[in-house]
Amino acid sequence: EVQLVESGGGLVKPGGSLRLSCAASGFSFSAYAMNWVRQAPGKGLEWVSSITGSSAYVYYADSLKGRFTISRDNAKNSLYLQLNSLRADDTAVYYCTREDADGDYNWFDPWGQGTLVTVSS
């Protein structure tokens, strides 16, 4: 069974840092690009970042302005998101999701259960 399990969320003060992890199982992790998507409380979905299978290419939402860093360790079947200089508007559930593809088409499936990051003093 394909499974993604996030961890590392919690309460952090404004300006603080946090590292999120996503443990993958049930598929050949290195063969897939992976993404982070977040959802603020009561709001919609916002794409955060993407990393290719070999880590050769990474992409970020413009709004993050260099504060977040995506990485992966294929030997550990794990995806990471380093969150720095956190602000109140970064408060959200952060989802890890696999990018599945067929030719030029790609989509997110499956998704992890999410980990909540709360930025508050």
Place this chain on the structure above:
Amino acid sequence: DIQMTQSPSSLSASVGDRVTIACRASQSISDYLNWYQQKPGKAPELLIFAASSLQSGVPSRFSGSGSGTDFTLTISSLQPEDFAIYYCQQSYSIPITFGPGTRLEIK
């Protein structure tokens, strides 16, 4: 960035109804359009990819259509488990963007 809009933002319907949700892109995205369903407290789940391809395991009452800038998600006969929020998402270009969602509620 490609902006995605959805209409309506919310919809009340009854079990057995046929429902259509619209999604519009701010520029042509060919058929690089996906649909997700999200239930309260749960992660989103993929329903439709490439505008009209049904994800494995998704009931056939769900269907997608469209190309270019205008897309639709149709549920042919609503079931109790279909009451949820539906999001469209474009995969044509980075940054990937989602529509704001359509909340489907029980009438």
